[in-house]
Amino acid sequence: MILWENKAELAKEIERIYSSPHSDFYKKKFSYTSPSSRIKLTDLPFLSRTELVATAPDDRLYVPKEDVAFVGFTSGTTSNKPLVSYFSSVDRYFFEPSLGMPITRPLITYPPLNKNFSASFIQQCRQAHKKVTPVLADYQNLPNSAVIARETNIDAIYATPTIAGNLGEHIGKYYDPGKIKLLALSSETLTRTKRGQLQQMYPNAAIANLYASSEIGQFILYPCTHMMERNEFSFHFLHEALIALELIDGELVVTYALNKAFPLIRYQTGDFFELASDSCNCGLPGPTLRWSGREQVDKIRIHGFEIRREDMDALFASMSGIAGDDYQIHARIDADNPKKIRIDVELRGADTITHHDSVATMVKNELLSRWILAPGVSIADAIERGIISDVRISFVHAFSLVTGKTRRLVNHCL
Ligand SMILES: [Zn+2]
The missing domain is CATH 3.40.50.12780 (ANL, N-terminal domain)
Structure with a gap:
């Protein structure tokens, strides 16, 4: 669905990149012999992040080197x-x-x-x-x-x-x-x-x-x-x-x-x-x-249930008095029982907590009773039904997955 299109500017830009002496990145990609003012936006191929990472920035540079600010x-x-x-x-x-x-x-x-x-x-x-x-x-x-x-x-x-x-x-x-x-x-x-x-x-x-x-x-x-x-x-x-x-x-x-x-x-x-x-x-x-809930980032789906970041934020905020609300949840296949999912919860910034074991137990008990996976199914029910093997709580200085944006949910079961 096109939300916005400036056709005149598109034609101008296509012409500029076709006649550019600096790079042939798009020319090769589009595989047209000459630019045409009739080129339609939707006829042009998509550009992916993977392509950008795979191409050295100097090979996709459309101005003289000294003009890179x-x-x-x-x-x-x-x-x-x-x-x-x-x-x-x-x-x-x-x-x-x-x-x-x-x-x-x-x-x-x-x-x-x-x-x-x-x-x-x-x-x-x-x-x-x-x-x-x-x-x-x-x-x-x-x-x-x-x-x-x-x-x-x-x-x-x-x-x-x-x-x-x-x-x-x-x-x-x-x-x-x-x-x-x-x-x-x-x-x-x-x-x-x-x-x-x-x-x-x-x-x-x-x-x-x-x-x-x-x-x-x-x-x-x-x-x-x-x-x-x-x-x-x-x-x-x-x-x-x-x-x-x-x-x-x-x-x-x-x-x-x-x-x-x-x-x-x-x-x-x-x-x-x-x-x-x-x-x-x-x-x-x-x-x-x-x-919209970004697939695998703001929500992950495993074994027919869904974990939504919005829900987890609310849950951790409500128990922030126990161990803070800076969390990262990892869902992974349990190595000891490949039919089951194990949930690892990492909590950050809990340096001031002295009794880690008892606090971890408190957090775990809260999660077992209050974390609802599907209508009428708590984590404790999912463990009883053999869908989930365990929920483990650990206190960390840095999350195991660090990205540009703070990642709360990580699905290892893909
Ligand atoms: Zn407005």
Whole structure:
């Protein structure tokens, strides 16, 4: 389904990459002999992340080497190598960092904007219709960031949901959470539970969920003030910045060419959305989107039951007094009994806990009775029925799977 398409810009970009002396990456991929203004978006092949990782960034560079302004990358998982993206300067990004809110100084404790994308984000803040001053702070030293927040009188925060949550206590100690009017959050799924916790922490903040990726290099999905007021979990897309946007079997497919160093043509983001509405009362054009449960990331399905991140967030939040709520769940085939699934729960940040064994037993008992796998089936029932062999609790300093986005569910049974 095509959500947005700028046919004139698409034709121009196809012509540019065909006549480029710098790379033949797309020319080989498209296997057309000459560009044609009649080329249709849907005739072009998709571009996958795997192809990008497999092609050296210099072999898919569409500007002279000296025009590469900076480099972005994903952190990569333990088994995959990082995906490196080159970026050229962009005249205009079209993003409004204020999101229409009456703010002037956002505190930035959001790793990509503190690192690779800091210069381009500063540009976006300065060229916006409503200019703001980004206060780039230190996401690795949150107490210090809270002091910087006080000294500079910030009125908004850009962060991941996890960082915003951890920062809250320090903002409470050194500054005033009531002064925060906007929380702009990205990189992790913002569940209803987490959103509720953050709203309590920052009572006057409008909460915005934004979407970007380090291959695109900027935010392309964002909520309007109307959505924020209503606590709607939906997004507009930044059509000015996009050549095309599609939903293919639920996957967001992006055609973006503001970055002339490496334009993305029908790039499969691996992120899943669904249509929320055909239009929005705010008057911005186009349909609106919302997250759909991303297969294997926000929900995993094993042996006919489903584990949803949203449910687990709520469950761990409700027992956070026992051992915190920073968890990662691994579902794996039990080596001793291959017909059964074993669930390993890792809990992080429990350094202050002294009686690990008794706390683990408490957490396990809570999970056995309250974790519902299917209507009327608790984990304890599933163990009794021989579907699950055991639930094991361990306290860790770092999760066994570390990715760019905090991963809560890991399915090893695939
Ligand atoms: Zn709207």
